Amino acid sequence: MRVNVAGAYSTKFGKHPESSARELLTDACLGALEDADVSPVEIDGIHVGNFMGELTDDQGHMGVMTADYLGTTGVPATRSESACASSGWAVREAAQAVESGTADVALVAGVEMMHATGIERLTDALANAADNEYENSCGLTFPGIFALIARDYMDEFGVTREELAEVTVKNRANGVDNPIAQYQEGVTVDDVLEARPIAPPVGMLDSCPITDGASAVLLVSPEYADENGLDAPASVVGSGASSASLALQDRDVLSRTRAAERAAERAYEHAGVAPEDVDVAEVHDCFTIAEILAVESLGFFERGEGAYAAVEGETAPDGRIPVNTSGGLIAKGHPVGATGVAQVVELAKQIEGEHPTQVEGAETAVAHNVGGSGASTTVHVLQAEGAGGGS
Amino acid sequence: MPSWFNELLDAVEAGDAFYLSCADCGASSLPPRDVCPECGSLELSEQELSTTATVETYTPIHVTIPAFSGETPYTVVVAGFDEGVRLTGQFVGDEVEMGDEVRLGVGEHDEGRYLTFEAV
Numbered sequence: 033m034r035v036n037v038a039g040a041y042s043t044k045f046g047k048h049p050e051s052s053a054r055e056l057l058t059d060a061c062l063g064a065l066e067d068a069d070v071s072p073v074e075i076d077g078i079h080v081g082n083f084m085g086e087l088t089d090d091q092g093h094m095g096v097m098t099a100d101y102l103g104t105t106g107v108p109a110t111r112s113e114s115a116c117a118s119s120g121w122a123v124r125e126a127a128q129a130v131e132s133g134t135a136d137v138a139l140v141a142g143v144e145m146m147h148a149t150g151i152e153r154l155t156d157a158l159a160n161a162a163d164n165e166y167e168n169s170c171g172l173t174f175p176g177i178f179a180l181i182a183r184d185y186m187d188e189f190g191v192t193r194e195e196l197a198e199v200t201v202k203n204r205a206n207g208v209d210n211p212i213a214q215y216q217e218g219v220t221v222d223d224v225l226e227a228r229p230i231a232p233p234v235g236m237l238d239s240c241p242i243t244d245g246a247s248a249v250l251l252v253s254p255e256y257a258d259e260n261g262l263d264a265p266a267s268v269v270g271s272g273a274s275s276a277s278l279a280l281q282d283r284d285v286l287s288r289t290r291a292a293e294r295a296a297e298r299a300y301e302h303a304g305v306a307p308e309d310v311d312v313a314e315v316h317d318c319f320t321i322a323e324i325l326a327v328e329s330l331g332f333f334e335r336g337e338g339a340y341a342a343v344e345g346e347t348a349p350d351g352r353i354p355v356n357t358s359g360g361l362i363a364k365g366h367p368v369g370a371t372g373v374a375q376v377v378e379l380a381k382q383i384e385g386e387h388p389t390q391v392e393g394a395e396t397a398v399a400h401n402v403g404g405s406g407a408s409t410t411v412h413v414l415q416a417e418g419a420g421g422g423s
Numbered sequence: 424m425p426s427w428f429n430e431l432l433d434a435v436e437a438g439d440a441f442y443l444s445c446a447d448c449g450a451s452s453l454p455p456r457d458v459c460p461e462c463g464s465l466e467l468s469e470q471e472l473s474t475t476a477t478v479e480t481y482t483p484i485h486v487t488i489p490a491f492s493g494e495t496p497y498t499v500v501v502a503g504f505d506e507g508v509r510l511t512g513q514f515v516g517d518e519v520e521m522g523d524e525v526r527l528g529v530g531e532h533d534e535g536r537y538l539t540f541e542a543v
């Protein structure tokens with residue numbers, strides 16, 4: 033696969049009380065089109081990731097809404113939903129549309145508006161990513177599910193809360209220089225440990241914040257980029273996706289994300305690369321434990337070793353495999369339906385050499401986007417022009 | 424809650440908890456499945472489930488959903504049965520630890536019934 037990322041843009045992530053899903057989506061799409069120097073009339077496919085617009089905004093059908101507000105009525109447009117991996121799926125569908133020749137110019141966007149909804153109602157909406165009957169009926173919340181996973185992992189490998197907290201310390205430090213990040217201030221391990229509990233061992237600072245935001249990328253065929261003289265140094269060269277049981281209780285090992293393991297294997301094979309080839313990754317750190325499972329599932333660390341990646345600086349911007357140089361979900365924010373495409377925006381900047389926390393010589397990058405408690409995952413490999421692989 | 428879940432709760436209350444066993448591969452799963460999640464077989468039968476299980480993980484919930492508003496903190500556990508399935512339920516008792524033995528039951532509040540695990 034080789035599908036060029038011609039343009040990429042994220043709105044500021046954080047609170048947008050005066051805005052709406054349609055306004056943020058439009059801002060993100062126009063930003064990506066301007067970055068690509070392509071007119072909306074060139075678009076021949078629109079893929080929008082959004083998880084819970086019906087519950088937070090009373091608004092579904094956001095694919096069509098995006099087409100309408102870009103003045104591109106008539107273009108095939110749809111919404112992808114796979115919980116927090118909704119826009120990872122949108123990236124996959126758009127990349128496949130371009131690869132197959134169905135579209136030459138595919139716009140991918142994602143949005144979520146979360147602040148205007150009260151915390152208990154929002155917690156309820158997010159819990160729809162879990163199993164409503166087996167999990168939510170007894171009062172289990174979404175952060176609670178990751179707490180169950182974290183305790184299982186900590187018990188098996190003797191990992192401490194201090195060690196989990198190092199993920200937040202790293203990602204909050206990375207967020208300082210990212211102009212779109214919701215949090216641009218660092219924190220200490222003590223800050224994380226002393227934060228208000230949500231579902232121990234998950235506390236407020238082990239968790240991503242509540243975020244409004246939108247992101248978009250414009251994917252084009254290499255032929256279209258050539259014919260129109262587009263500057264598109266980054267390409268999507270591999271896509272993998274997989275699923276696991278809806279409820280955590282049905283997984284063979286509670287603290288193993290098999291869907292991510294399978295998605296990563298497929299994406300690497302599709303791209304013709306190996307985990308050792310990856311220079312930088314954006315992973316789905318909705319909670320500290322989630323980044324630890326991500327770096328294991330992506331093959332960067334053995335199972336049980338992921339907990340020490342941030343502790344030992346291996347995933348720091350100058351480490352062996354820099355992870356979440358954007359600040360990740362924990363610092364950048366997690367407008368759930370936008371996260372998968374936001375990761376691609378950040379990685380395209382890394383490959384262009386224009387990231388605020390630039391990894392020197394970044395040529396091969398990986399995006400890892402998780403839905404629910406790991407029930408769905410997409411993994412994408414991006415590469416610079418001329419890098420190895422990408423058959 | 425859908426009727427299948429109410430039937431499961433009724434069975435637990437009556438001491439007749441059950442799980443599903445696959446005649447083809449022997450895998451255990453939970454209702455209301457028609458298809459074995461391990462092998463795709465349609466040959467599933469209801470089997471008696473133990474009344475006690477072992478705590479595999481737990482968390483005290485401090486930030487909750489509207490249905491449990493005002494009831495925090497409460498603890499949710501995932502417990503494993505000898506028959507090869509796990510269930511998720513609210514803990515009833517003073518304190519829970521990993522590996523504790525707990526008994527499956529049913530709790531009730533204004534929003535309806537739910538599965539519980541009581542300290543043995």
Ligand SMILES: [Zn+2]
Pocket residue numbers: 445446447448449450459460461462463464
């Ligand atoms: Zn079977």
